[in-house]
Amino acid sequence: MSASKRDELVHKALKIFYRDGFHATGMDKLVKETGISKTSMYKHFRTKDDLILASLRLRDELFRNKFVRKVETLAGDPAAQLLAMFDALDDWFHELDFRGCMFIKASGEFPIKGSPIYDTAAEHKKLLLDYVEKLAAQTTAKDPLLLARQLTLLKEGAIVAAHMRGPEGIAADAKLAAxxxxxxQTT
Amino acid sequence: MSASKRDELVHKALKIFYRDGFHATGMDKLVKETGISKTSMYKHFRTKDDLILASLRLRDELFRNKFVRKVETLAGDPAAQLLAMFDALDDWFHELDFRGCMFIKASGEFPIKGSPIYDTAAEHKKLLLDYVEKLAAQTTAKDPLLLARQLTLLKEGAIVAAHMRGPEGIAADAKLAAxxxxxxQTT
DNA sequence: CATAACATGTACCGATCGGTTCATGTTGTC
DNA sequence: GACAACATGAACCGATCGGTACATGTTATG
Known part of the structure; x- marks a missing residue:
């Protein structure tokens, strides 16, 4: 399978970019830490930015899959799933290698709207918002879209707070607010 | 005044770091855009990180002053001020050069807890939380500290969303949630 | 006017940046 | 065993990185 070395590279690059940041990670560091030669890297990706994009797309796929799956494991009906989101977040916050949201970081390091990396990061946030809207629409909330946007604000705020103040209690606060x-909206 | 050139440098560096990011801004770019010689820069700051720290400390001072002043202009009693925070945020979100939160960016680019830059960014968030807690404590809320942390989550989430989805309506959503x-908590 | 303090431009340092070149394995397939 | 296809290490490119050296203004105060 010719895609395996490429996949291995993207998986490993993703971890390093997430841990150290994008500009702070040079191609030579990637060579050293992944054990994959620079020649191979540039055979699969024309530029570093292309590799960053691939990393973000993989992260988006892995994160959303894991998140949605976890929520569905924790709760059944949509209203309960909206709350279960914050339990899923709490798990994430307490992972040893938690370093905040990779897409917030990406939009911080590539802040130009219209640039591929910024847009890819923004797309991830939109897909998650769509997911929350779909859940909210299945509840008895009077304004499901407003509710979805508000819960998303709590989610983003929780991620930032968990990274900058530590994970303890953040998700619990957000869940109570949710x-x-x-x-x-339901009374 | 020997501090004036230094202050001018920090003010200008702050704007460039905020606009382009920290790692993406080299000293030579600072020389070109500020018109201040590299020799002078290194006479005032021993390293680039020291200049970044000075920029963050100035940003903290300017932002908190402006924010608190704005809130006090918009509302009188503490409960109303808690809501007015989101009007102040809305103003900020609609500024032409709004690019998200500089401290979230800093903690994203320097994610090691204990490093001076990360800690300075975290300190800013703590000072703002303290401010919200002080306001909340003056209301009739049953759990003022919880309320303060929750409103802070909305605030952080709004900043992220305003940067990644555009400013329209974000602060309004957050204010309704607040x-x-x-x-x-008061009924 | 002298003098000390500050600011300047320019050239330079070794290291690293993103990216390329090329010659040499390693691999699986027919 | 031959032939592609893929992966490798190492050297190399010009540019830029953070930071320094040094010699030349500029400026304000005595």
């Missing part, structure tokens, strides 16, 4: 927001 | 959270 309960209050849902209740306010 | 109203619901306050109401839930």
């Amino acid at each position: 309960e209050a927001l849902i209740k306010a | 109203e619901a959270l306050i109401k839930a």
Whole structure:
């Protein structure tokens, strides 16, 4: 399978970019840490930015799959799943290698709207918002789209806070807030 | 005044770091864009990281001053001020050069807890949380500290969303959520 | 006017940046 | 065993990185 070395590269590059940042990670460091030769890297990707894009797309796929799956494991009906999102976040926050959101970092290091990396990061956030909107639309909330956007704000805020203040209690605070927001729309 | 050139440098460096990022901004670019010689820069700051730290400290001072002042202009009593925060945020989101939160970016590019830059960024977030806690404590909320942390989550989430989805309506969503959270604690 | 303090431009340092070249394995397939 | 296809290491490219050296203004105060 010719895709395996390429996949191996993207998986390993993803981890290093996430850990150290994009500009702070040079191609030579990738060679040293992945054990994959620079020649091979540039046979699969024309530029470093292309490799970053591939890493972001893989991260998007892995993260959304894992997140949605976890939520579906924790709860059944849509209203409960909206709350279960924050339990899934709590798990993530407590992972040893948690370093915040890779897409927020990407949009911070490549802040030009319209550039491929920025747009890819923004797309990830939109896909997650779509997911929350779909859940909210299945509840009895009066304004499901508003609710979805508000819960997403709590989610993003929790990610930032978990990274900058530490993970303890953040998701719990957000979950309580989410309960209050849902209740306010269903009574 | 010997501090004036130094202050001018920090002010200008702050803008460039905020616009382009930290690792993506080299000293030579700072020389070109500020018009200040590299020799002078290194007479005031021993390293680039020291200049970044000075920029972050200035940003913290300017931002918190402006933010608190704006909130106090918009509302009088503490409960109303908690809501007015989101109007102040809305103003910020719509500034032409808005590029998200400089401290979130800093913690993204220097993600090692304990490093001076990361810690300085985290300190800014803590000072803002302290401010919100002080306001919340003056309301009739049943759990002012919880309310403060929740409103702060909305605030951080709004900043991220305004940067990655555009400023329109973000602060309004957050303000509605804040109203619901306050109401839930005062009735 | 002298003098000390500060700011300047330019050239330079070794290291690293993203990216290329090329010659040499290693591999699986017919 | 021959032939592609893929992977490798190492040398190399010009540019830029953070940081320094040095000699030449500029400026304000005594």
